Amino acid sequence: MDVVGLLEAASLLVPEGTATENDITVNDVWDHLTHDEWEVALCLLEELGGGRPLPVTFWQSLATAAEQLRLETSAAWCHWRGYETRHGIIxxxxxLTPVHESHRRTAFSGAGVLRPMWDIGGTTPTGEPDLCVAALWAESVPLMEPGGRATVRLAPLSPSRWGRITPGQVITMHEDRSVAGTAVVLDVRRPPEP
Incomplete structure (x- = not known):
């Protein structure tokens, strides 16, 4: 399917009456599609997807369209949102730990590239922390600097191991044995029942 077909298919999955904070609706998307403004239409659909949950096929269509338009970050974000739709949102x-207290000396991409380990409170049979891997996407921050702070989204490699996470819980990030950062859980949305 071509870009226009993918964006049209995705727009049909947005419930009627859905609007962003800026009162953008699916009608605005269609207006941009009729003027061949595909990137704008894609961005508007991403915004519309930020409200109520939309099906995985919505995010798959947007990801494929973004890939065809060679918008790598947008494609990665749409794949991320599809993952969240299937597995839930944390x-x-x-x-992050300041540079003088950490092994990390450089910034890293906030766009889902880093997959650190997390101490979420579990222990191994020998009493050691049972670390779990989760990818990290920083909201509104392209790079995470040592000592920096941001709201992040976590995509656990094994979502079932994160079932006891609750808002307010403090978890620690590890890139090696030392603590690389500390996070306070803000929101946990479980995936819908199959």
């Missing part, structure tokens, strides 16, 4: 306020 948002947290993350504060």
């Amino acid at each position: 948002r947290a306020e993350l504060t």
